[in-house]
Amino acid sequence: MKIISVVGARPNFMKIAPFMHEVIRFNEEHPDKVKHLLVHTGQHYDDRMSKAFFEALNIPEADINLGIGSGTHAEQVGNTMIAFEKVLQKEKPDWVIVLGDVNATLACSVAARKLHIRVCHIEAGLRSGDERMPEEINRLVTDRLSDLLLTPDKLSIENLVKEGVPDAKIRFVGNIMIDTLEDNRDKAANMDLSNIIEDNLIKDQKIDKLERSQKFALMTMHRPSNVDNKEVLEPIIRFLLDEVTEDMPIIWPIHPRTQKQLQNFNLWEEVLINKRMILLHPLGYHEMLRLNMAATIMLTDSGGLQEECTVLGTPCLTLRWNTERPVTLREYGGASVLVGNNVERIRKEYLKTIATDRKPVRPELWDGRTAGRCLNAILEYEI
Numbered sequence: 001m002k003i004i005s006v007v008g009a010r011p012n013f014m015k016i017a018p019f020m021h022e023v024i025r026f027n028e029e030h031p032d033k034v035k036h037l038l039v040h041t042g043q044h045y046d047d048r049m050s051k052a053f054f055e056a057l058n059i060p061e062a063d064i065n066l067g068i069g070s071g072t073h074a075e076q077v078g079n080t081m082i083a084f085e086k087v088l089q090k091e092k093p094d095w096v097i098v099l100g101d102v103n104a105t106l107a108c109s110v111a112a113r114k115l116h117i118r119v120c121h122i123e124a125g126l127r128s129g130d131e132r133m134p135e136e137i138n139r140l141v142t143d144r145l146s147d148l149l150l151t152p153d154k155l156s157i158e159n160l161v162k163e164g165v166p167d168a169k170i171r172f173v174g175n176i177m178i179d180t181l182e183d184n185r186d187k188a189a190n191m192d193l194s195n196i197i198e199d200n201l202i203k204d205q206k207i208d209k210l211e212r213s214q215k216f217a218l219m220t221m222h223r224p225s226n227v228d229n230k231e232v233l234e235p236i237i238r239f240l241l242d243e244v245t246e247d248m249p250i251i252w253p254i255h256p257r258t259q260k261q262l263q264n265f266n267l268w269e270e271v272l273i274n275k276r277m278i279l280l281h282p283l284g285y286h287e288m289l290r291l292n293m294a295a296t297i298m299l300t301d302s303g304g305l306q307e308e309c310t311v312l313g314t315p316c317l318t319l320r321w322n323t324e325r326p327v328t329l330r331e332y333g334g335a336s337v338l339v340g341n342n343v344e345r346i347r348k349e350y351l352k353t354i355a356t357d358r359k360p361v362r363p364e365l366w367d368g369r370t371a372g373r374c375l376n377a378i379l380e381y382e383i
């Protein structure tokens, strides 16, 4: 059997790592049964957004890099389809595996189905219900086209059934990101916080030194809905600078899109000058995990971090109005609460949340063994 797995952007790398390791293990026991090729579309290309993860998570280099790079959504998806179709025509795989909800997921599932190649979607069935979010379009199209839909939780199965997906196509496998978390938590736990900060600090920044066991907030923000509009971004920045940094330092590994927008909106200098706003370059996997383990509170618009906070128990404010991952919310037993991008709401929940203790929970099958179930589902597939 020949399988091509596709990755494109940072969140994919944490998901493919355990699957690749599982394939390698399987091939040691069953030589030549599965031929696996990894294709990187090249959507994320900076070393800190891509190469660093391959090294840290021990993923072999991609067999093929399509070199797509940045662009509008149509450019990224269109260019990926054109380049990936050529790969498919040459390699003729039995399966294409796509992950998550990035542009590579959509582009490669469409290209594969048009050539009548089977598609398996890992992390199927998540729905935010918000079609202004590019990832929601990617999820809807990918799930509509996939032959095998591997879901991280039971709510996702309900979403798929509601949309008319036949049961035979759906398998509940759990959350593959948690395999990566479990494989790497010991290594992360042994890292030194001050070194992480020192090694990743944005150039020319003067910060107050973080004392051992000092409280800090950890923050990430990159969604276009939060960072592409000055009227939305500026009040959030003011709240962070004027209120949160008064309570505790904020550690903020900053996404390239967000840095660019802060510069465009003349907010960059102001953020940079605050000594309790610790701006870091995008962090490696273990570094981020280490910070998440120690943070008093997380503020984020990332889906993956909501999930990691759930398992680590980090109280989390999700800077979005909706989530495709309701299992991470407090009302479902998780660690996070939706606060959108309205400062009054963020403040109210922030004050409640900093008084909340860590409470790790583990949704069903988030047990670190999802990759094996994914590979089995593909090997056992018969329709």
Ligand code: UD1
Residues within 6 Å of the ligand: 009, 010, 011, 043, 044, 045, 046, 047, 049, 050, 070, 071, 101, 102, 103, 104, 134, 135, 222, 255, 256, 257, 302
């Ligand atoms: C993508 C995913 C998003 C995911 C995020 C994680 C889609 C639709 N979105 O969004 O779901 O949460 O990745 O990071 O696929 N840039 C660099 N260097 C890079 C990559 C990007 O400087 O290595 C810049 C680009 O020039 C662009 C911006 O960052 O201006 C955004 O990159 P893009 O790949 O378009 O989407 P993300 O916002 O990263």
